[in-house]
Amino acid sequence: MGQYDRHVFVCTSGETCPTQGDTERFVKILRAGAQKAGRSDVRINKSGCFSQCGHGPMIVVYPEDVWYAGVRESDLEEILTSHIIGGQPVDRLRYDPGVKGANKLDVAANGAAPGQPAPPPVAAAGPGWTRVCGADEVPVNGMKEFPVGDVNVLIVSTGSGFVAYQALCPHEAVRLEDGVHDGAVLTCLEHMWQFDVHTGAPLGDAEAGLKSYRLKQESGELYVGLDA
Amino acid sequence: MKVVVNARNGAHDFECGPGEKILHAGLRSGVELPYECATGTCGTCKARLVSGRAESEWPDAPGRRYFKSEADVLLCQSVARDDCAVEVGVALKPRQPTVTAPRALGGVVRARRRLTHDVMAVDVDLDGPLDFEAGQFALVTVPGIAGARAYSMVNFERRAERLSFVVKKKPGGAVSDWLFGQGVDGTLVGLVAPLGHATFHPDARKHVLCVAGGSGIAGMMSILSLACHAAHFAAWQGHVFFGIRTARDAFFLDELEAFRARYPAQLAVTVALSDEDVAPSLAAGYPALTFARGLVHAVAGERMTGRFADVRAYVAGPPPMVDASLRWLLREARLPPADIRYDKFS
Structure with missing residues (x-):
């Protein structure tokens, strides 16, 4: 048994997550929401890279081991109330690339400058x-x-x-x-x-x-x- | 002041009293102007001022986010300062002759009763009898506080002389603070009623599904009142899902049991607790009700699977709960919008 009922990791580093959304702010919003709900058994952590660059912003929730990709600020409320607090994962945002392990997109690997979309091929x-x-x-x-x-x-x-x-x-x-x-x-x-x-x-x-x-x-x- | 409304299906005109909102004047005169929340939030009553002068009593109303031009106004917040012409982007629906047009009324705050630590039942005696539909709401204005608040009627009766409301105390909510305060009983308040389209009528030959969060149960009580009175549940089923956070947020459980007692085979009531497990003592205290742990739309989704034929759904509660319920009702239940009735207040 771990120390928390639900443990949430928000990628705030890596090659693309921080520029695909204000992920530092995501952490604050989720923490405030968990606190408001009185959920001291929920922990929200900033995280390093998940090696899925280009699919972000990414959030991972344990113990369900549910990965969310392309999360927008407007999605946070639903992730918070339905999953982090309610225990019901948000299926529409789930990340399931069909391959195990690292799965960086080319845009990221090619080293697109932060904040700059890769030139369309x-x-x-x-x-x-x-x-x-x-x-x-x-x-x-x-x-x-x-x-x-x-x-x-x-x-x-x-x-x-x-x-x-x-x-x-x-x-x-x-x-x-x-x-x-x-x-x-x-x-x-x-x-x-x-x-x-x-x-x-x-x-x-x-x-x-x-x-x-x-x-x-x-x-x-x-x-x-x-x-x- | 005369107001002319140009809609996609023609022009309509009506008289607007001094200080009267254009929306209220139109509806009172039988012109079915588009609206939902009537409190400046949803943007449904947006119109373009073509001529004349109109002033918004809440220039920063959130419904402004839908504005595309300097000339756009919210009819629910605007007062005509001289003869006006406005344009709405939709066709106006014909008025249903059986539905009472809203009007301004005076009321006196009477019995207040604490239901929970942050929910109060408030009764208002009207200065004249009022007909309304089950599921409708009233705009209430209290002395010294600008702006009206919308509260759904809990009771249902013809020619009602008293309206019952449920008021939730909101942090920093001036009106709820006032209603929870001292010296309120006997105070005069202003009302505009009845309003709202999330109505139940027994003519709808459908099963009834109510999904309510917190004080959103208010309108459902009115619907259940009428449905029981009209013996709707003799032929159709009722499924009520009432979402609360914890046992200390529960209210109206005795009343819900009383509805159930009248149609035990046809009416089911489930109370969903989002933040704590169901205490055995709670379940034992209300044997006629079902209790479950979870968010109300998730609990309803689980228990309603495969039972959506001939259902009309009524949804009320905090916006995230209403949104989640709408998603589920459209995607999983595949109900057509005409069979999903909701009020979105924020």
Whole structure:
């Protein structure tokens, strides 16, 4: 038996975690939350590198041995209440790259300057295509927002593949990434506008559909055509 | 002052009294302006001021985050200073003739009763009878404190002369501090009621699922009151999940047992404790209720698996709990939004 019921490690070092999010602040938020809940049996520690650079910010929770990747500040509340306090891991944020051990992305290994995104390897996919992310950066059956040049794009993992849409709901410019989809219907939680996951067409009360982008997958990388 | 609202399906106009919020004037006149929280937070009542002068009584309201232009206003916080024209980006729904339009009322604070260390039951006697739907709320303004707070009605009756509320003491909450303080009984308060769309009506031929956190149970009590009164549970099931942190945060357990006693085969009530295990003494004290350890949406998710056909869900509580519940109801339960009714207050 360990000294704590739940022990949480937030990577605040390594090659990319500190620049992919304010991870020092993550630690403060989680500590304040655990304290507010009166959970002295929970320990939040800053951690060194997990050798998963490029997938961050990363948080690991024991004893469940659950790894979270690509955590945003807006995700912390859910991780805190559901998992750290409630014991229920947050499945949508789980990290499962399918390989054991070290798993650094090339961007990191190539030594991209901290805070600077790696130059998109446009040539790999041909002109008109811009790299968005590795296919494994999008949670399976989930969705995630990425900056691509001047626009932000929502990449949706549908279960059978990927689709790319505008990142904000056409209703009130709320981030769709914070909504949910079930493989058929994508719902913006703010005011419950819904869209067809596969086409972006409006459903129910929604009065406008989602702008979609051409998307292709090559060698595990996702590319979009922004002119579409 | 005359206010004209241009919506996607045409123009509507109504008179706005001095100091009256544009939202309240519209709803009172039968113009179904869009709104959810009515307290400046959700942004649903955002509109663009096209002409005339309107002033917000809460210029920094959080609902501002949806603004795209200097001319945007929140109808729930704005007062017309002369004739105004505003534009809303949606089509207005037709008014349902059976639903009472909200109006301003006066009330007197009567019985207050401590329910827990930080929750108080407050009754307000109205200056005239009021009809409302189960699940609706009232805006309450207390003397000397700017801004209205929204409280759901706990009771349900036609031509109600008294409204019962549940008030949770919030750190730094001026209104809850006042309501918990001395010399409150007999004080006059202002109300605008009834408001809110998270309503239950027995005409909805559906099973009832209530997921409530803390003082969010208030509206559920109204819903259960009507559902029992209308014998809804003779034909349909009720599943109530009430989330609290610890046993000392529990209230209304006797009342929930009383509802259960009327429909023991059809109505189930589960109390979820997020922060401590269920003490045997607690479970023994309320044999008609089920107790479980966990977050209320997780407990509900576990126990409702495979039972979502013909269900309409009602959700109320702190925003993170409401959000987690909505995610679960959309993704796992796959309920259509029309069958998920919730109020998001923060």
